[in-house]
Amino acid sequence: MSFIQFEGVEREYIVGDSVIKAVKEVSFSLEDKSFNVVLGQSGAGKTTVLNMLGGMDSPTKGAITVNGEDISKLGTRELTTYRRDKIGFVFQFYNLVPNLTALENVQLAEEICKNPLDAAEMLERVGLGDRKNNFPGQMSGGEQQRVSIARALAKNPQILLCDEPTGALDSGTGRIVLKLIRDIARDMGKTVVVVTHNAPIAEMADTVIHMRDGQISEIRHTEHPRPVEEIVW
Amino acid sequence: MVKGALIKKSIQDMKKNRSQFLSIFIMAALAIGISVGLDTIWTTIDAHSQNFYQDTNISDFWVAASNPSELNLWRVRNIKGVQKAEKRFTVNNATARIDGKPILRVYAVPSENTLDMSLIMSGKKLSKHGAILDRSFAQANHLSVGDPLTIEVNDKRIDTTIEALALSSENIYAVKDTASMMPDPKGYGFIVIDEDRIASAYGGRKPYNQIEVRLAQGADAAEIQSRMDSIFGKKLNFVMAQTDNRGVNFANAKVIQFRSFATVFPFMFFLVTALITFSTMMRLTEDQRNQIGILKALGYSKKSILWHYTSYGVFVGMAGILVGILFGPNVIGRLLLSKIKNLMTFPVEDMVINISKFLFGASIIMTFTAGISFLSCLKLQNEAPAELLRTKMPKKGRHIFLEHFPHVWNHMKFSQKLTARNAMRNKFRIVVSILGVSGCAGLIIGALALFDLVSGIPKTLYEKTYSYDQKVILDSDTTDRAIRNLNLDGIVQDMEESSVQLTTQEGLRKVTAVSVFSKESPLIHLKDAEGNSVTLPDTGIAMTRKLAELMNVEVGDIVNLKRSSDTYYPVTIMKIVYMPSAQGIYMTDGYWQEIGENFRPTALLVQWNKKDNDFLNSGYITSYTDRTTQKSDFEGNLSAIFGTSLLLIVSGTVLAFVVLYNMGMLNFAERVRDLATLEVLGFHQKEIRPLVLTENIVSTVVGIFLGIPIGKYLAGTIAGGFGDDFDLISRVTPDRILIAAAITLTFAAIVNHIVRKKIKSIDMLQALKSVE
Structure with a gap:
């Protein structure tokens, strides 16, 4: 059994009188400590897949198994615990708490985790050791995203989920951020799932899941993904 | 089209923020409602009483004197500043010969009098033989114009016919005596008859005991009142200012009280309206940064965008004001006035709204709601549309003072x-x-x-x-000895209640209530402001704290006291007592006699061992009230x-x-x-x-x-x-x-x-x- 397994997962939303199927019959499996990309145009259903995997949303049909545990049937409280213990999130818009310093934002993870990593050390690792007392408002987008990565990893999660992590950044900064995610995840042995509409990014993944109209159009495995430095977009 | 779209947007915005706008609306309505509602009470009483005084030509002061002569009257009229002075006769304890023997205050007036006229509500002018009767009294006793009525004055009967029903501005708050607090129209009222009719009860000679005085505008009332001593000499009993009339005083007190409430309380509501509008509109315009940018980019003029946001405040404020002005007088005003109506008698019943205060309050509300809305939008007007469309950086975090204490x-x-x-x-x-x-x-x-x-x-x-069970008002003929002979079963305390005129060394003059009783006083327990018992001094008087304050005197000061004797008697204030209501002075019966008065009990306080109903129904008394009542x-x-x-x-x-x-x-x-x-x-x-x-x-x-x-x-x-x-x-x-x-x-x-x-x-x- 794979580390992450989606089996016939569907997600419907009721908008007014109509039912919209955001995700239809999605099945795939991902290995532990792998680097994966979900690729698709906006509206393809990729964020919905990520949200369900992250325990922020539940499928209307099908099963999602993470490390042997079926999370598709968990209630609100258990999902919170699941997110708390197993998941690290990196968002397109960083979502730092503006009233906490960089260090404090990372320390948030310490507040709630069983085995958190040292916040200051994580900030060093993302290259922001000297900015730890700055507030998000005083930092650039790339720096904020790096704080956000440090925060996600300080929780010492099993899975790191990134929703368009470079979406709000220029390509140079985006590349630095992606490399950081890739390198740290590899060093720490984390499973990573990145959602993006940016096709070249997929070249760095072990597994690429192409999505279109809520369905998987293609799953591609690569033995030798390209290093981030070689990718151009 | 342009306008329509913005109006639709307003409606949507208000729906989205309905709790905030509802709050502003409620606050504005409450602020206006409470201030105007409470105002309505006093403006209504004030307007009605002032009109009433004017319509009936109420006196500025009354001089009580026994049998004043024409010369006396002439001298009063000739004082500079006196516009008019007229004489009349009043007696407080006549009885009507109908069921229940109710008490009537009789005014016997010369036909040429113009001051203190009754306001005739039905019937015709007073003739030589008729009577004008208190309308409330007539209604309560089922009497009407044309009915005969016999009254008993000075033990003599006077037969009259009711010619008119009327109200009297001297009897707005019509209570019979010091023991009563609620008007009892069935048991007490006033009657006006011609001076000739009263003569029969006093041996054919027309008696007078009051001079009504009307002053010219700007006359010095205190100075003029002080000259009554020299004019009337030993005939002078007291001078009573208009404001000391119980009805005038009562109406004034209500005006003062409600004016104070209407000033003190609404302030909070206005303040909170301002604060809530401020926080709501600040947030709304900040939230709508983007939308303001879009409107600007679309080419809406600065004026129309400003008006769009200002209109939120204008509409909500206006709605609040409108509901407030309807709710205040109609609910608060009516509710509270209905509780006052059975206490005071006025010729009209309509409410008088304090328009100027309403306009003032309304303009404050509008300034707050519209002004704040305008300013909060204006703040964003100087930024370029492109700047507004860009997402705003998160508010910068800042280190705070507390962090200096690691x-x-x-x-x-x-x-x-x-x-x-x-x-x-x-x-x-x-x-x-x-x-x-x-x-x-x-x-x-x-x-x-x-x-x-x-x-x-x-x-x-x-x-x-x-601590008495009952306060019994004695018939004026009942003597102290007669009471003692009755051997009533219980604790009995007799007292004389009257009024005296006090003058301070500075010339301040005041007619005030005096209560005279024994030093032991088993049923009246005077206290000071701290609640400690106070016994009456053997010589000198005890004065209530508020009266001392009003007269600017303290313990040890001497005031001149005058009642029926021709001289002022200097008395020393020995003690200050505390009374929450009804201010006056107290002294022992012994001291009362020492300053030349006779102790003639007017009331009897009784704490019964066994209630004596025979006594309560006897001719010794005119009325009695339970303490609980x-x-x-x-x-x-x-x-x-x-x-x-x-x-x-x-x-x-x-x-x-x-x-x-x-x-x-x-x-x-x-x-x-x-x-x-x-x-x-x-x-x-x-x-x-x-x-x-x-x-x-x-x-x-x-x-x-x-x-x-x-x-x-x-x-x-x-x-x-x-x-x-x-x-x-x-x-x-x-x-x-x-x-x-x-x-x-x-x-x-x-x-x-x-x-x-x-x-x-x-x-x-x-x-x-x-x-x-």
């Missing part, structure tokens, strides 16, 4: 650090919350204090000061004020809820993104909640504490605003503070519960999508 700061939990930083970043909202809560708590404390002040008066009087009458007398207090407690509670709800919601709205982030990170509900709720709880508690001095201040101001007859000590007791705190905290808890539900329903996904 041993405190480092031991704080994250939620506490975050709460502290948030609080410092949103100082304005915190200040608004605290101000709002302290206003509500203060208002409730003040309203409770008002309730205590008012309910404390009858308690002090009829539970602590007096006096107490409930007194309470009835103040029922409008009880109503006011209740109204203020209720509206203070509404105020508290609205403030807390708004501030709680605002705090939540500002936190929503942080909360969603924390939720995604895996924080549980109970770990997230304190971020919002702590601030609400802290500002509520701080607000309540700050509300205590506000409440005390309100209580003090109100206690001082009851008029000359009252001497109230404002006490805000801990249990009142606890009640106010409990009410406020209950609402804080309800609001927190609502916020808690809101937190639970946060849509993480929506909140994380964009920066907005």
Whole structure:
């Protein structure tokens, strides 16, 4: 059994009188400590897949198994615990708490985790050791995203989920951020799932899941993904 | 088209922010409603009484003198500043020969008199043989124009025919004697007859005992009154100013009281309206940065965008004002006036609204709502559309003062650090919350204090000061000896109640009540302001605290006292006593005789071992009242004020809820993104909640504490605003503070519960999508 397994997962939303199927019959499996990309145009259903995997949303049909545990049937409280213990999130818009310093934002993870990593050390690792007392408002987008990565990893999660992590950044900064995610995840042995509409990014993944109209159009495995430095977009 | 789209947007915005706009609306309506409603009470009484005085040509003062001569009258008329002086005869204890033998105050007037005329409501002018009868008395006793009526004056019968029913401006508050507090139209009224008719009861000679004096504009009343001594000499009994007339005094007191309430209380509502509008509109325009940018980019003019946002305030403010002006007079005004109506008799019943105060209040509300809306939008007008369309950087975090104390700061939990930083970043909202809560708590404390002040008066009087079962008003013929011979079974105390004129060394003159009784005084227990017992001095007098204050005298001072004798008798103020209502002086029967008066008991206080009904129905007495009746009458007398207090407690509670709800919601709205982030990170509900709720709880508690001095201040101001007859000590007791705190905290808890539900329903996904 794979580390992450989606089996016939569907997600419907009721908008007014109509039912919209955001995700239809999605099945795939991902290995532990792998680097994966979900690729698709906006509206393809990729964020919905990520949200369900992250325990922020539940499928209307099908099963999602993470490390042997079926999370598709968990209630609100258990999902919170699941997110708390197993998941690290990196968002397109960083979502730092503006009233906490960089260090404090990372320390948030310490507040709630069983085995958190040292916040200051994580900030060093993302290259922001000297900015730890700055507030998000005083930092650039790339720096904020790096704080956000440090925060996600300080929780010492099993899975790191990134929703368009470079979406709000220029390509140079985006590349630095992606490399950081890739390198740290590899060093720490984390499973990573990145959602993006940016096709070249997929070249760095072990597994690429192409999505279109809520369905998987293609799953591609690569033995030798390209290093981030070689990718151009 | 352009206009239509913006109007639709307004409607949508208001729907979306309906709780905030509803709050502004409620506050504005309450502010206007309460200020205009409370104003209506006093403006109505004031207008009706002033008109009444004018229509009936009420005197500026009355001189009571026994058999004044034509020369006396001529001399009064010739004083510079006296416009008119007329004579008449009054007697207070005539009886009507109908069922129940009700008491009538008789005015016997020369036909050429023009002062203190009765206001005829039905019937015709007074003839030589007829009578004008008190309309309320006539209605209560089923008498009407044309009916014959026989009255008994000075043991002689006078037959008359009722020619007219009328009201008298001297009898607005028609109570029979010092023992009564509630008008009893069945048992007491007035009657006016021609001077010739009274002569038959006094051996054919026309008696006079009063001179009515009307002064010219700007005349020095005190100076003119002081000249009565030399004119009337030993015939002078006393001079009574218009304001000392019991009815005038009563109406004035109500005017003073309600004017004070209407000034003190609404302030909080206006303040809170301003604060809530401010926080709502600031947030709305900040939220709509983008939309303002879009409107600008689309080419809407600065003027139309400004008007668009200003119109929110204008509409909500106008709606509040409109409902307030309807609700204030019609609900508050009618409700409270109905409680006063059975106390005072006026020719008209319509309400008089204080238009200028309403316009003033309305313009304040409009300035707040429209002005604040305008300013909050104007702030964004100077930015370029492109700047407005760009997403705004998150508000910068800032290190706070507390971080300079690492041993405190480092031991704080994250939620506490975050709460502290948030609080410092949103100082304005915190200040608004605290101000709002302290206003509500203060208002409730003040309203409770008002309730205590008012309910404390009858308690002090009829539970602590007096211990008789019944107060019996003696017939004027009943002698002290006759009473003693009756051997009544119980504790009996006789007393003489009268009025005397006091003059201070500075020439201040006042007609005041005097009570004379024995030093032992088994049934009247005088006390000082601290509640310690005071016994009457053997020589000299005891004076109530408020009267001493009004006359600017203190213990050891000498005042000149005059009643029926021709000389002023200097008496020393030996003691000060405290009476919450009815000010005057006290002395022993022994001292009363020492200063040349006869002790003739007017009332008998009895605490029965066995009630003697024969005595109570005998000819020795004219009437009697139970102490419990006096107490409930007194309470009835103040029922409008009880109503006011209740109204203020209720509206203070509404105020508290609205403030807390708004501030709680605002705090939540500002936190929503942080909360969603924390939720995604895996924080549980109970770990997230304190971020919002702590601030609400802290500002509520701080607000309540700050509300205590506000409440005390309100209580003090109100206690001082009851008029000359009252001497109230404002006490805000801990249990009142606890009640106010409990009410406020209950609402804080309800609001927190609502916020808690809101937190639970946060849509993480929506909140994380964009920066907005």
